[in-house]
Amino acid sequence: MSGSLRTPDTAAARRRPARRRALQYTVLSLGAVAFLFPFYYMIVGSLRATTTGDLSSAVPSGLTGDSYTAVNGAISLGRSLLNSGIMTIGVLLCTLVFGLLAGYALAQLHFRGRGTLFASLLLVQMVPFQLLMLPLYVLVVRDYGLGDNYLGMILPFAVNSTAVFLFRQFFLQMPQSLFEAARIDGAGELRILLRIALPMARPAVLTALLLTFIGPWNEFLWPFLVTKDADMQPLAVSLASFLSNLQGTVANPTGALLAGACVLAAPAVALFLLFQRHFTSTDIDSGVKG
Amino acid sequence: MTMNLRVTPASRHGRARSRTGQLFVTPYVLFLLAVFAVPLGYTVWISFHRFYFTAPGTHVDSPWVGLSNYRDVFTDPVVGRAFLNIVIFLVINVPLTVVLSLVLASALNAKIRFRAFFRAAYYLPYITASVALVAVWQFLFGSDGFVNHLLGSHAPDPSWLVNSDLAMPMIAFFVTWKQLGFFVMLYLAALQNVGKELYEAASVDGAGRVRQFLSVTVPGVRPATTLVVIYAVITGANLFSEPYLLTGGGGPDHASASPVLLMYQKGIEQGHPDFAAALGVVLVGFVLVISLAARKLTERGN
Numbered sequence: 001m002s003g004s005l006r007t008p009d010t011a012a013a014r015r016r017p018a019r020r021r022a023l024q025y026t027v028l029s030l031g032a033v034a035f036l037f038p039f040y041y042m043i044v045g046s047l048r049a050t051t052t053g054d055l056s057s058a059v060p061s062g063l064t065g066d067s068y069t070a071v072n073g074a075i076s077l078g079r080s081l082l083n084s085g086i087m088t089i090g091v092l093l094c095t096l097v098f099g100l101l102a103g104y105a106l107a108q109l110h111f112r113g114r115g116t117l118f119a120s121l122l123l124v125q126m127v128p129f130q131l132l133m134l135p136l137y138v139l140v141v142r143d144y145g146l147g148d149n150y151l152g153m154i155l156p157f158a159v160n161s162t163a164v165f166l167f168r169q170f171f172l173q174m175p176q177s178l179f180e181a182a183r184i185d186g187a188g189e190l191r192i193l194l195r196i197a198l199p200m201a202r203p204a205v206l207t208a209l210l211l212t213f214i215g216p217w218n219e220f221l222w223p224f225l226v227t228k229d230a231d232m233q234p235l236a237v238s239l240a241s242f243l244s245n246l247q248g249t250v251a252n253p254t255g256a257l258l259a260g261a262c263v264l265a266a267p268a269v270a271l272f273l274l275f276q277r278h279f280t281s282t283d284i285d286s287g288v289k290g
Numbered sequence: 291m292t293m294n295l296r297v298t299p300a301s302r303h304g305r306a307r308s309r310t311g312q313l314f315v316t317p318y319v320l321f322l323l324a325v326f327a328v329p330l331g332y333t334v335w336i337s338f339h340r341f342y343f344t345a346p347g348t349h350v351d352s353p354w355v356g357l358s359n360y361r362d363v364f365t366d367p368v369v370g371r372a373f374l375n376i377v378i379f380l381v382i383n384v385p386l387t388v389v390l391s392l393v394l395a396s397a398l399n400a401k402i403r404f405r406a407f408f409r410a411a412y413y414l415p416y417i418t419a420s421v422a423l424v425a426v427w428q429f430l431f432g433s434d435g436f437v438n439h440l441l442g443s444h445a446p447d448p449s450w451l452v453n454s455d456l457a458m459p460m461i462a463f464f465v466t467w468k469q470l471g472f473f474v475m476l477y478l479a480a481l482q483n484v485g486k487e488l489y490e491a492a493s494v495d496g497a498g499r500v501r502q503f504l505s506v507t508v509p510g511v512r513p514a515t516t517l518v519v520i521y522a523v524i525t526g527a528n529l530f531s532e533p534y535l536l537t538g539g540g541g542p543d544h545a546s547a548s549p550v551l552l553m554y555q556k557g558i559e560q561g562h563p564d565f566a567a568a569l570g571v572v573l574v575g576f577v578l579v580i581s582l583a584a585r586k587l588t589e590r591g592n
Contacts, residue, residue: 020499021400021402024397024400024402025402027393027394027397028394028397028398028402028404028408031390031394031408031411031412032407032408032411032412034467035411035412035414035415035467035470035471036411036414038415038423038426038427038430039414039418039426041426041429041430041436042422042425042426045426045429051429052434053429053432053434053435053436053438053439054436054439055436055439055440057436058436097317098317098318098321099318101314101315101317101318102314102315102317102318104314105310105311105312105314105315106315109307109308109310109311109314110307110308110311111307111308111309111310111311111312111315112308112312113312114311117315117318117319120322121322124322124326126520126524127326127330128524128527128528128577129528130527130528130530130550130553131333131527131528131550131570131573131574131577132325132326132329132330132333132570133550133553133554134333134336134553134557134558134563134566134567134570135328135329135330135332135333135336135567136325136329137557137558138332138336138343138563139328139329139332142343142344142345145347155324155325156325158321158325159317159318159321164318188310189307189310189311189314190310214417217419218417218418218419218420218421220419220420220421220530220531221530221531221550221554225554225558236419236420236421236422239421239422239425240421240531240535243421243424243425243428243535244535244538254429257425257429258425258426258429260422260425261421261422261423261425261426262422264419264421264422265418265419265422265423268417268418268419269414269417269418272410272413272414272417273410276406276409276410277406
């Protein structure tokens with residue numbers, strides 16, 4: 001890329017970078033429009049008094065919050081958001097506590113079966129969760145009776161293997177001398193993890209939390225299987241049931257649906273924008289590489 | 291263990307650390323057993339038995355039926371259609387994802403203004419819930435939707451999501467769009483590993499922009515491409531929300547059904563978990579075969 005800057009200094013060659021830059025911006029902007037337009041449409045559609053498919057509906061006019069009230073009346077947003085929140089926080093807590101312990105052990109402690117465990121961690125990341133849905137459903141809902149129960153919703157996601165991997169990579173990179181010094185001073189491993197490793201691992205923890213958050217928050221299939229009671233359904237599930245069979249109950253069904261979609265999308269998008277600069281491509285790369 | 295007497299303080303420490311290590315990973319190991327190993331084994335077991343759902347605490351016999359569930363799976367034409375649909379999905383999704391994300395990542399890799407904005411824009415669909423995005427797409431591509439108003443008399447009839455030729459491609463496009471940002475980031479990271487000197491050497495040899503892209507960039511990010519393909523296969527095998535919500539239960543007439551959707555419909559809605567379990571086992575085999583084949587293909591000539 002930088003190579004072309006070194007070509008002979010002719011007028012044509014000098015013009016080339018400018019043309020290339022224009023091309024780059026065109027490509028990037030076209031991409032951005034394709035990615036952002038549905039979001040724009042979602043917000044505008046959710047705020048209009050009547051939301052129809054014709055072209056004028058892309059223009060914000062006569063904005064009102066009626067659709068939010070309508071969808072709230074049909075699926076009780078507060079309750080659904082609470083359920084989503086409990087499920088997500090449960091998953092995050094388990095991932096953080098058990099994931100940090102496992103990640104630290106895999107990176108710093110030698111024990112029998114460590115190699116096997118690490119190999120299975122990589123394998124697990126490749127197994128599509130949906131393939132396990134049926135036996136999990138039989139076990140969790142039928143055998144343990146955990147249908148319509150937060151524990152049942154959290155269980156399959158309780159420890160995020162990608163997060164364990166991320167923690168392990170981070171603890172491997174930390175200077176070994178630090179740990180040795182603490183051990184010579186007689187500190188136990190749990191103490192070392194909490195007092196030395198964890199404070200330094202803040203960036204890894206943040207990345208893992210963000211990566212983990214979108215999983216349970218956006219998850220549809222599992223809570224859909226586990227919850228029959230509308231009062232227990234997270235927002236993704238209640239919004240889907242609104243999409244497939246409750247739309248007739250409100251005056252502006254499309255607007256109400258888009259309003260629900262905005263509410264479902266907002267927390268994940270807000271968190272991402274807030275922490276965007278901590279969320280670099282290299283983290284994703286190492287989280288995925290396996 | 292008389293050796294214990296001669297153990298030096300350092301290795302006694304080592305043994306304590308070994309025990310601590312095992313203690314630390316115990317919850318994770320239990321989780322892996324409960325959520326992966328046991329269910330995987332259980333699926334295989336169910337697939338060879340006549341299996342019924344029971345209420346907690348009650349017991350019903352599950353007689354061994356050999357390959358009968360598998361025979362049902364292989365003779366069901368809808369199952370064949372669902373696997374064909376994954377192939378359609380992959381044929382559209384893989385090339386589109388590789389080309390678009392590589393082009394966008396290359397453009398983003400230059401020193402460019404608003405980089406953070408572009409990155410965020412591409413990443414937005416990836417972090418947003420499928421259910422929310424499906425709602426917008428239904429609205430955009432519905433019979434009376436925005437896109438059809440835009441196309442006027444050129445709009446397809448029947449419309450996008452209820453057209454048996456277009457329903458599955460629509461799902462493939464939706465998923466490509468939703469996941470693209472993730473792969474842009476993946477390629478962006480991979481591009482950091484392609485040596486600058488390779489570009490300089492190529493440019494000295496007189497290679498133009500396009501030539502450089504094809505003979506330096508594309509081979510340079512090959513490991514990432516392999517990952518894209520494997521991810522696409524896993525995504526295809528996992529498809530559920532999109533056929534269920536975007537095309538109203540895999541319609542029209544199963545033209546957009548996926549194996550997982552069938553597992554749900556047959557297993558849970560219609561109460562044949564044994565059929566669904568056999569289908570799941572077949573699906574795992576399918577994923578393994580396609581992933582291995584894809585890996586061979588993308589790594590050829592490396």
